[in-house]
Amino acid sequence: MSAKFDLNDDSLVVIIGSGAGGGTLSNELAQKGIRSVILEAGKRFTFDDIENDEWKMFGKISWLDKRYVEGPARIAKDFPNLPAWIVKGVGGATMHWAGVAMRFQEHEFKMKTTNGTVAGANVLDWPVTLEEMAPYYEKAESKMGVCGTKATGMPYHGKSSHYKVVEEGAKRIGAKCEQANLAINTEIRDGRASCQVNGFCMQGCKVGAKWSTMYTEIPKAEATGKVELRPQSMVLRIEHDNTGKVTGVLYADKDGNQHLQKARIVAVAGNSIESPRMLLNSESSMFPAGLANSSGQVGQNYMTHTTGGVYAEFEKPVHMYKSTVVPGIVHEWKDNDPSRGHLAGYELEVLHLGLPFMSAFLNPGQGGWGRELANSLENYDNMAGFWICGEDMPVESNNVTLHPTEKDQYGLPVPVVYKTDHINDTRMRNHAYDRSKELFDSIGALKVNNLPPYPASHNMGTNRMSEHARDGVVNRWGQAHDIKNLFVSDGSQFTSSGTENPTLTIVALAIRQADYIADQMKRKEI
Amino acid sequence: MNKNKKSLFSFGKSVNSNADEPCVNRREFLSKTGKIALGASAVVIGGGLFSPESFAAKKIGIHGNATLLKMARDIYPHDTLENKYYVKVMSPMSEAAEKDSDLFKLLAEGVESLDTISVEKFDLKYVDIKSESDRVVVLKSLEASPFFQKIKGALMMGIYNNPELWPRFGFGGSAWEKGGYINRGYDKNDWI
Ligand SMILES: Cc1cc2nc3c(=O)[nH]c(=O)nc-3n(C[C@H](O)[C@H](O)[C@H](O)COP(=O)(O)OP(=O)(O)OC[C@H]3O[C@@H](n4cnc5c(N)ncnc54)[C@H](O)[C@@H]3O)c2cc1C
Ligand code: SF4
Numbered sequence: 117m118s119a120k121f122d123l124n125d126d127s128l129v130v131i132i133g134s135g136a137g138g139g140t141l142s143n144e145l146a147q148k149g150i151r152s153v154i155l156e157a158g159k160r161f162t163f164d165d166i167e168n169d170e171w172k173m174f175g176k177i178s179w180l181d182k183r184y185v186e187g188p189a190r191i192a193k194d195f196p197n198l199p200a201w202i203v204k205g206v207g208g209a210t211m212h213w214a215g216v217a218m219r220f221q222e223h224e225f226k227m228k229t230t231n232g233t234v235a236g237a238n239v240l241d242w243p244v245t246l247e248e249m250a251p252y253y254e255k256a257e258s259k260m261g262v263c264g265t266k267a268t269g270m271p272y273h274g275k276s277s278h279y280k281v282v283e284e285g286a287k288r289i290g291a292k293c294e295q296a297n298l299a300i301n302t303e304i305r306d307g308r309a310s311c312q313v314n315g316f317c318m319q320g321c322k323v324g325a326k327w328s329t330m331y332t333e334i335p336k337a338e339a340t341g342k343v344e345l346r347p348q349s350m351v352l353r354i355e356h357d358n359t360g361k362v363t364g365v366l367y368a369d370k371d372g373n374q375h376l377q378k379a380r381i382v383a384v385a386g387n388s389i390e391s392p393r394m395l396l397n398s399e400s401s402m403f404p405a406g407l408a409n410s411s412g413q414v415g416q417n418y419m420t421h422t423t424g425g426v427y428a429e430f431e432k433p434v435h436m437y438k439s440t441v442v443p444g445i446v447h448e449w450k451d452n453d454p455s456r457g458h459l460a461g462y463e464l465e466v467l468h469l470g471l472p473f474m475s476a477f478l479n480p481g482q483g484g485w486g487r488e489l490a491n492s493l494e495n496y497d498n499m500a501g502f503w504i505c506g507e508d509m510p511v512e513s514n515n516v517t518l519h520p521t522e523k524d525q526y527g528l529p530v531p532v533v534y535k536t537d538h539i540n541d542t543r544m545r546n547h548a549y550d551r552s553k554e555l556f557d558s559i560g561a562l563k564v565n566n567l568p569p570y571p572a573s574h575n576m577g578t579n580r581m582s583e584h585a586r587d588g589v590v591n592r593w594g595q596a597h598d599i600k601n602l603f604v605s606d607g608s609q610f611t612s613s614g615t616e617n618p619t620l621t622i623v624a625l626a627i628r629q630a631d632y633i634a635d636q637m638k639r640k641e642i
Numbered sequence: 643m644n645k646n647k648k649s650l651f652s653f654g655k656s657v658n659s660n661a662d663e664p665c666v667n668r669r670e671f672l673s674k675t676g677k678i679a680l681g682a683s684a685v686v687i688g689g690g691l692f693s694p695e696s697f698a699a700k701k702i703g704i705h706g707n708a709t710l711l712k713m714a715r716d717i718y719p720h721d722t723l724e725n726k727y728y729v730k731v732m733s734p735m736s737e738a739a740e741k742d743s744d745l746f747k748l749l750a751e752g753v754e755s756l757d758t759i760s761v762e763k764f765d766l767k768y769v770d771i772k773s774e775s776d777r778v779v780v781l782k783s784l785e786a787s788p789f790f791q792k793i794k795g796a797l798m799m800g801i802y803n804n805p806e807l808w809p810r811f812g813f814g815g816s817a818w819e820k821g822g823y824i825n826r827g828y829d830k831n832d833w834i
Contacts, residue, residue: 312822475802497812
């Protein structure tokens with residue numbers, strides 16, 4: 117049974133956002149008997165709302181509030197108001213996500229130690245190591261049901277045609293390729309169905325085989341009677357007292373009425389654009405630069421992964437859409453080997469788009485028309501391809517700031533996202549384009565198309581973790597350096613992006629953070 | 643060998659190719675339905691006979707509609723795709739322009755600038771330019787205009803997001819109600 121709490125109850129943890137970070141944190145706390153309210157800006161969707169239709173789902177669940185993209189990168193031209201492709205709804209981007217769940221590599225927690233200072237980048241070691249994270253990764257894999265891991269013992273999905281094509285290409289050029297570790301059931305598990313290969317993982321999984329907080333963590337948390345979820349509750353600002361501790365959260369309900377929910381602890385998990393925006397919007401005379409921002413790092417170091425797409429056309433059908441969205445990963449270049457001409461690593465993630473999205477992303481923006489594009493789309497059924505996912509250098513000037521004059525429907529300054537390549541990102545992407553072409557050429561590709569980055573699905577780094585308060589926003593537990601009872605619980609904590617998709621690490625961090633919060637509450641530290 | 647590349651190359655040179663003629667080289671695309679595209683003058687739509695005049699929103703006029711249709715085919719040229727699919731996108735727009743004066747202005751002025759540029763560059767109205775690559779030159783110069791982008795956007799949705807056309811492009815569409823592909827060939831591949 118869902119709980120119901122009073123606005124004046126100041127004994128609660130108030131969690132902002134119900135996605136990978138917030139949804140997980142609420143359930144982990146609830147299992148320990150700790151009560152929380154989740155304030156979620158979006159609606160609560162049901163399985164009936166999920167359709168196997170790319171544009172319909174995009175229109176239904178995406179975060180489409182006004183945003184600006186700036187910077188010289190092509191994305192600012194192609195998608196001037198859509199820096200990120202993420203979700204406004206219960207479950208957050210875990211509705212859209214493809215389910216790829218990989219652990220960071222050891223060196224990825226210490227990029228500064230590994231490569232030293234990188235000119236033009238703001239590289240830092242995480243105040244956490246892989247060794248410390250390992251048990252939490254194990255718990256996360258078990259919770260989420262990641263196939264191909266020791267934690268679950270679930271087998272991989274079978275090899276789809278799309279996977280087989282890439283696997284053969286990888287073999288011919290001597291590159292490592294494996295089926296993907298997906299948080300998608302290959303057996304009935306945890307009360308959820310096994311994957312039936314609909315191929316629309318990124319539109320929300322109609323049968324619930326893919327882990328999403330929408331139908332795992334949230335209902336489990338509610339069932340404890342310790343959690344109240346308030347959908348369509350947009351947080352406007354976080355309040356504090358004159359000792360500098362946070363005391364509550366001001367939000368607008370679906371009718372625009374404002375409420376102040378009191379809090380003992382506040383955990384921010386609105387994804388990496390909204391989380392820093394909330395902290396910046398909460399500025400006060402005591403914290404003129406925004407909450408938890410004595411380092412000046414709130415909103416800085418915005419990372420999206422170094423991405424791009426590569427789609428090859430073949431003579432014969434691949435029917436890539438008859439597959440889980442990401443059936444496999446080419447791991448060959450995930451290590452940190454500067455002899456390649458770039459630092460850090462990348463993965464080629466075998467990934468399909470449906471025809472509607474392929475038409476929009478193959479050559480996005482104003483110039484995406486004409487016979488060459490049309491010919492490629494006629495070859496849709498004969499395509500195989502990748503999404504490139506590589507480590508993105510943290511750069512201070514890649515950031516989220518507030519528009520000086522323009523306000524959104526809630527009266528809040530519109531976020532401005534500045535994002536452009538560090539030279540390392542460009543070199544890495546070019547390396548990935550070249551290796552992908554070799555791979556596809558080795559199996560007789562007729563044509564290989566390079567796609568520029570599309571709106572970011574992975575967003576990280578804007579409230580980063582650091583050992584020292586001067587370098588970042590939160591400490592090794594995601595606790596604000598400046599404010600003891602304020603936590604960041606989503607991907608914005610990332611000190612560096614790693615090569616791997618972020619969600620498994622977000623979930624592992626949330627599980628670990630819940631242990632810490634419980635301990636600190638018991639000791640009356642917070 | 644590389645049929646696709648050939649047809650891509652020949653596009654640049656085949657100055658006299660007419661986008662409305664089915665291209666025999668296009669592989670499977672045509673054979674998927676076995677239907678043959680009709681010329682621009684008459685198309686079967688919804689069981690009835692349809693001519694460019696009848697999409698015809700009167701205000702835009704016959705010439706305007708014919709220009710928009712030609713432009714539509716040039717933006718996403720699929721030679722074997724019947725006109726009706728392009729008309730289905732353009733027709734509602736022309737009709738809406740009867741009542742929406744801003745839209746009318748956008749379309750009418752867009753057609754006018756297409757013709758102005760065509761005359762400047764090739765001494766012909768847009769619809770009368772025979773070579774696709776010449777028409778592309780004209781379109782390219784208007785690419786950034788709201789007029790062009792509006793039509794491009796509508797066509798992208800109308801062609802590639804049209805479930806009726808998905809089978810012809812080899813896309814399966816919604817699959818959950820058929821039990822996905824777990825028992826319907828997700829692992830089938832006879833060539834790799
Ligand atoms: C298409 C797509 C594919 C992806 N595939 C993968 C993948 O395969 N593997 C992987 O690891 N990751 C993947 N991701 C990324 C993954 O979804 C995110 O990394 C993850 O969900 C981020 O978790 P989060 O907690 O930071 O934010 P989210 O999950 O986005 O949750 C944030 C929530 O906060 C809410 N919110 C924001 N602001 C406010 C406010 N002011 N008040 C109240 N609520 C607010 C939002 O509505 C949202 O529900 C994918 C993402 C997309 C879009
Ligand atoms: S492929 Fe599997 S996980 Fe993806 S949507 Fe279909 S059933 Fe769900």
